[in-house]
Amino acid sequence: MSKTKSVVSQGTKKEIFSLQIAPGRILKGEDCLKNAGAEIARWGKRPMVVGGDNTLKMVDGYLEGFFKEYGLKPCYDSYAPDCCETSLARLEKGLKSHGADFVIGVGGGKALDMAKLLAFKAGLPVVTIPTSGATCAAWSALSNIYSEEGAFLYDVSLRSCPDLLILDYGLIASAPSHTLIAGVGDAIAKWYEASISSGNSSATLTIAAVQQARVLRDILFQKTESAVAHPLREDWKEVVDATVLLAGVSGGLGGANCRTVAAHAVHNALTHLSSSHHNLHGAKVSYGILVQLRLEEMLDNNKLAATSRQQLIKFYKTLGLPCTLEDLGLGKITLEELRRCAQIACQPESDIHRLPFTVKPESLMAAMVSTTFV
Structure with a gap:
């Protein structure tokens, strides 16, 4: 949801919002x-x-x-x-x-x-x-x-x-199966990010956007394993619809109120390491979700985040999505490279600051190396 210019109506400035919800056809x-x-x-x-x-x-x-x-x-x-x-x-x-x-x-x-x-x-x-x-x-x-x-x-x-x-x-x-699996990792992030970035908003379309993200998550939990095993069958088509189409619905309805948060901030930072470029966007985002949930545990004492993280890890392992830096092929990342990623992810304009608590590079570094912590 983006702001356009304010207009004057009967002497009072009123904000007009525009929504880019869906393709024309x-x-x-x-x-x-x-x-x-x-x-x-x-x-x-x-x-x-x-x-x-x-x-x-x-x-x-x-x-x-x-x-x-x-x-x-x-x-x-x-x-x-x-x-x-x-x-x-x-x-x-x-x-x-x-x-x-x-x-x-x-x-x-x-x-x-x-x-x-x-x-x-x-x-x-x-x-x-x-x-x-x-x-x-x-x-x-x-x-x-x-x-x-x-x-x-x-x-x-x-x-x-x-x-x-x-x-x-x-x-x-005709695309390799790991591309759809990466799409699942990217799409499922909608729930974990939108449910936080929306805050306690009572706006009708924001609520609808967050609920759509939850529906998206549930579809992916229920149908992805079957979909990957049976291309072009019904479950596969429904998962493709979810990753390509339904994932766009949440962002379209929620706009600025349902933005990316830490999962995509971590992805963005990792792209600054050439050693991460062999991983698809969704693979890095899926790892970023675990980092975000770990931050919620560490800095906000969120017990539900710990349960969600363990649920995701189990789901990831059935699909081959990355749970750790090692899974991303970054097991030999240096301390300086890790610090650089954390600093990039914590820049003032980063979406990581949509979390309801302050995240500093040191905390993010700790979360990035402890995503499978029990």
Whole structure:
């Protein structure tokens, strides 16, 4: 929920809030992308398709047929080396050179974030086509910006959610299973973060957002193990819907009142270690949830947090989600690297300060190395 300019009504200033709740239209189904030409062609004639190098090669077979059928003239470009400012500047030049009238983002979170931001800055429509269930980036009105080396820098709030989201189950199923597992780790964080960042708010939509996050958590607890074992069956589709779609609902309804907290702050800090880059976003976030719960135990004497942490650890172990720095491949992290991460996560603008108690780097370091403490 973002503030817009105050307006004067009968001599009194009143705040107006805007919500970016959901994409304008969603198509979902097995192999639905091949039949989505008419929906995509509604947005223009000269699309710019943005994705990673490998993804662009893979999806060409999906897109080429209806591009020809509907007379679309596409250009393709990669967001490499990362979803960063230099890539954005280069893509903006390509967008103008092609005379693009809308943007199609294809791929994982960074590809979709870049496509959304590119379209937003140019004032163009955007279509998002996720190729895995790893994040809700295909849904959200937000783009995360990284350095060329992959370190998180800042996020950008967008004017609206994507104009069209195409969730093709067949395309998602072609991704490695660990991408969906990472998506579960990212999505389940909605409950643990939104339930704290919302405070004791009595606002109707904030309450709805938090309850949606709880429903999301329960679905993932109940169905993920079966889903991972049986791709394209009903439980699998429901978990994909949860990670890509339902995870976006909570943030859309709650807006600024349901922001990320310590779990994502820890993720953001870890991206500053090149040794963490082999881990997907959701893997680092899932570890960050355990760190957040450990902080709640240590600094707020929250007994429920201890129970929740042990419940999550059991759940993680059935899926292979990381519980420790060692599980993230960071078992040899130096004390200086750990301190640097903690300092980044505790910077004044960090979302970790949405916790209802003060967190200092020393406390965070202790929590990061004791996530499986009993």
